[in-house]
Amino acid sequence: MTTSPGGEPAERTKAAVLEDVAGLAGVSAMTVSRVLNAPEKVRPETRARVLAAVQELGYRPNFAARSLVTGRSGVLGVVSFDTTLYGPASTLYAIERAAREHDYLVNIASLEAMTRRSIAEGVDRLRQQSVDGVIVIVPHESAADGLRDLPPDLPVVDVGGGERLSVPAVAVDHHAGAVRATRHLLELGHETVHHLSGPANWIDANNRMQGWRHALRGREVPPPLAGDWSANSGYEQGKRLSRDPSVTAVFVANDPMALGLMRAFREAGRRVPEDVSVVGYDDVPEAAHFWPPLTTVRQNFATLGRQAFQLLLNRMVGHDTSERRTVEPELVVRESTSRR
Amino acid sequence: MTTSPGGEPAERTKAAVLEDVAGLAGVSAMTVSRVLNAPEKVRPETRARVLAAVQELGYRPNFAARSLVTGRSGVLGVVSFDTTLYGPASTLYAIERAAREHDYLVNIASLEAMTRRSIAEGVDRLRQQSVDGVIVIVPHESAADGLRDLPPDLPVVDVGGGERLSVPAVAVDHHAGAVRATRHLLELGHETVHHLSGPANWIDANNRMQGWRHALRGREVPPPLAGDWSANSGYEQGKRLSRDPSVTAVFVANDPMALGLMRAFREAGRRVPEDVSVVGYDDVPEAAHFWPPLTTVRQNFATLGRQAFQLLLNRMVGHDTSERRTVEPELVVRESTSRR
């Protein structure tokens, strides 16, 4: 960036600042600032001169200085648990894209654990870097508590964090999704539906379990098993479940676990879907290519992320809503389910 | 300002600043600053008093102000393509964790496309928010170019961006990984090994393809097919490949494609591994539960991310290395491969 070694006058060592541009353009610093922030207030010719100077010096406004005086940073934070999981990763991605369109940058703070303390700490970390707002993706019961003792002056939006929240939130209607999944199996003629749920205290896991229970009302409700979202836990629990010959239909709380479970059943000699039908949840991109292709419930994480950003934007410009938006999941029928 | 109508003395409307804390503790602002930045330079009793005041006022240093004067922001940026993909997501996650341990925050900028322009633009976006350094995760040929015309004053580290880079870099030795995968198949008695590669111009895809070629030297090298990393493309290409009865072993450039390919083969009546052996790449957490459990090459993304951060840290403190570190991948043999 330093001008060429040819001997040009402005062999800058330090980056150019407003004053430098002003000097070169023969105007005051304020005018340069205006050109950058409210161009219409500056006469076109001056503007052109300033812009040329900006160009020539490769001037970039100093973010810290601007943010110090305006009180806004143009950065928003996302607090999330494991961003390696498909759901959080996709949501984060959507948020980032939406943010970019509005000239916001995204700062991430991932959490070691999901306790109210760690959530507060994550938000705090972001706050220290003076983000303008925070989106929390913590699908855990602890989120509600963690969010409660947050400073009220910081706009916060929650994603998938349960009912009793003090902040605006977006969530997928997992109850409905689970009902759809379970009904689908019931309609296929299964007497009842078993359930492999996610870990305790995860909002999504609870909601799906409740939906499943709800859809099963009036029938025998088998005791649910719980995994930890991993394919491996699905496999382990699948092994147990496969020993019960009465099982003909299983609703699994996410796709990886469904994958593991199907493997366990196959290894136990029970064919999917001939002997037992399986429905997953998430519709990860691979689900269509599992063996057999998995019937599952699709969540639209992109929408989720976009909505979350919208809500945050609203809150940031002042609308003090505690709006709650819901995204509907959709059943995708493939080949892991069949008529009994 | 304006103490509240209630009459309480410190009914703050605005957040407390250094001066407020100083006042309460009966010291100068500078002392407070020292307590926060170099506690050992302050007498324990004063320190305690200051800390108490900080506590009482809930004081949080203003990031912009600090950063304005120190010239450092404590934020680093990560430019990445699709952070939804397992690799980038895991790497990002590892970077974030390493960064946190060193009190850095991570800003992300994901890219719409992988062109030199968009890379430069992504870095730029981060630079405007004055990040202290940038890690670029763009496993594409364009990365090298995109990085070349970067301002030299900004510490940049590349992850997986190929050989001819102008900046420090970390990469997995995909060539070696591919060689291992291919040799494994060869040692199992297969005459040759087919290859389903990733999209053209992706560094990883190229390296793996070269490794495969290398391991095959002296034998017939079948024309490789190319997918787009998705399970779906694996399935499509798998359908084509399954029509060729001479195929007995396939090295697939990533796990999702391997999943799709195995499905295609199965649907074509060719059993894996009895009729055809398949090796994947990545070792995604689900790979062990594919049907059959996938033999694959594990990349340690966590190490990759950590190393990238280390390198960046080095560069940021001034060491002007253009060090290049390599992470070795590891073959994980499961059940998708068998003796011919």
Next chain:
DNA sequence: GCGAAGACTGTTATCGCTAACATAAAACGT
């Protein structure tokens, strides 16, 4: 033709913090 409104541009005062230097108090060596 002259005051008033409007259009541009400039001046000044911060924003909240820390580097660098200055000072005061305590500790020390001989």
Next chain:
DNA sequence: ACGTTTTATGTTAGCGATAACAGTCTTCGC
């Protein structure tokens, strides 16, 4: 005991931008 170092704290001066106000110079209306 006295200058000298060390230790603890305070003072001053910005970092680089923008808000708010203050001038100029035009442009108009009547």
